[in-house]
Amino acid sequence: MDSISNVSARKYVDVYFELAEIYLKTGLKEKAMESLQKGLRLESWNYKYQLLLAKLEIDAQLYLKAYERLHFINRFCEDREYCRMADKLLKKPEFKIYMKQDPPPSLPGYKLYIIQFEGAQPIFIDAVASRIFQVFGIEVEVLNERLKPDTRKIRNNREHFYDLVIRNYQIRFGMHEYDELLRKTNIPRSKAENFKSKETLVKALCMQEPNGGELWNYIQATIRDQYDAEVLLKQIQQSFKKKLDLHGTIGLLGITADDIYFDDYNYLFGSGEPRLGVISHARFYDNETSLDTAIKRTVMQAFSTTGFIIGIPRCTSPTCARAYAHSLAEHDRKEDQICRECRDNLRERYRELSITNEEDD
Structure with missing residues (x-):
């Protein structure tokens, strides 16, 4: 699971959190932290596990990481209980020396x-x-x-959409009306299946509507290859x-x-x-x-x-x-x-x- 992409791993985020709970029950805190980190990389707005990881980081004396995590909970979480617990932890004296901003990293020569x-x-x-x-x-x-x-x-989403529109027109009005539309748009039957012809036909159908220009622009803006x-x-x-x-x-x-x-x-x-x-x-x-x-x-x-x-x-x-x-x-x-x-x-x-x-x- 660790070797798959972030996009694919999103399906399995709950597994990481469940593993963390199991590791904690067996006393394997480092393993629990590792699983929590993997889960939160994919579902970072999970306040429950953000708080749990912060507690483990405090135990491991990773105060910098715990401070930012608790500060985030205090700032964004709407659950008062989580905020109360985060605020209580932030009052620990260990955090006072970690509140200053650190300088940005740099890599000259690259x-x-x-x-x-x-x-x-x-x-x-x-x-x-x-x-x-x-x-x-x-x-x-x-x-x-x-x-x-x-x-x-390439995913030809536009052509797929044009095919649906044209097919619905043929079913609703019949092939005679479809042939008439081809004639009005100067498209020979032999070229009706190419992309530009389909686009011309759908645009012509849009322009028959009162708000045809807006409708066509909306289609172009929202349906993309x-x-x-x-x-x-x-x-x-x-x-x-x-x-x-x-x-x-x-x-x-x-x-x-x-x-x-x-x-x-x-x-x-x-x-x-x-x-x-x-x-x-x-x-x-x-x-x-x-x-x-x-x-x-x-x-x-x-x-x-x-x-x-x-x-x-x-x-x-x-x-x-x-x-x-x-x-x-x-x-x-x-x-x-x-x-x-x-x-x-x-x-x-x-x-x-x-x-x-x-x-x-």
């Missing part, structure tokens, strides 16, 4: 390259590059070349292999405006693995969303994916930019900063990379 897919918006790309440099302490370069996304394994995230990752790797092989390259991050998916899941905000990642801002911006909100969402997703590129795990802090978000609502509850747990993991990973770099030299 660079992250940002890959632009066609359609990706410059304002999002620039914001991501700037904030990664500030928060992760690594150099960032945006490459000028733009990739056309690989269409292998989706690209396979794994295919895009391989495309990035193959297209920029020379950059990836350069000494000091920490990884490649692709940014696309197209919707992406993985396996049998409906969609992804982003996907990352050691040295490679891709994020999509397709679901972050629409007519009802402010530009500031869309930028914040994109930056937070970039932070999450960049962490995987560098080689650190997901954290257990619900308000961290890297916390696992199952929806836009959960995305918007987070802060566009990384938590102390992620900063500590970054420092440890940077030390490992620095040692490897010295040995290579």
Whole structure:
């Protein structure tokens, strides 16, 4: 279970919590902490287990981690009993020396390259590059070349929708009316099955309605083709292999405006693995969303994916930019900063990379 992706592991989150309870009953506190951390990486808003992990961290003298966890419960939890217990623990004298902010991590000599897919918006790309440099302490370069996304394994959601609309029209009004619609739109029967013809037919049907223009725009905005995230990752790797092989390259991050998916899941905000990642801002911006909100969402997703590129795990802090978000609502509850747990993991990973770099030299 530990080896599968975060998206797939979401199905089994309760198993981690159940294991933690079993380990605690048998006195295996370290094993219990490990299982709680794995579960909270996938369901970080679970206050019950956040509080339990904080208690175990206090027992293990991990006061920094426990402090942030208890502070989160006090700030966001609506259950008064959990807040009361968190507040009581925060009054321990051990926490007083851990309340100051720690400096950001940095890794001189390493660079992250940002890959632009066609359609990706410059304002999002620039914001991501700037904030990664500030928060992760690594150099960032945006490459000028733009990739056309690989269409292998593409989900043709629009064409599927057009097929449904046309089929319903044929059933409701008959083939004679359908042939008449083809004639009015200047589409020969022999070309009626290609994508552009289907799109023209559905648009013509929309325009017969009083609010046809709005209806058509809504369809275009909400029904998107989706690209396979794994295919895009391989495309990035193959297209920029020379950059990836350069000494000091920490990884490649692709940014696309197209919707992406993985396996049998409906969609992804982003996907990352050691040295490679891709994020999509397709679901972050629409007519009802402010530009500031869309930028914040994109930056937070970039932070999450960049962490995987560098080689650190997901954290257990619900308000961290890297916390696992199952929806836009959960995305918007987070802060566009990384938590102390992620900063500590970054420092440890940077030390490992620095040692490897010295040995290579």
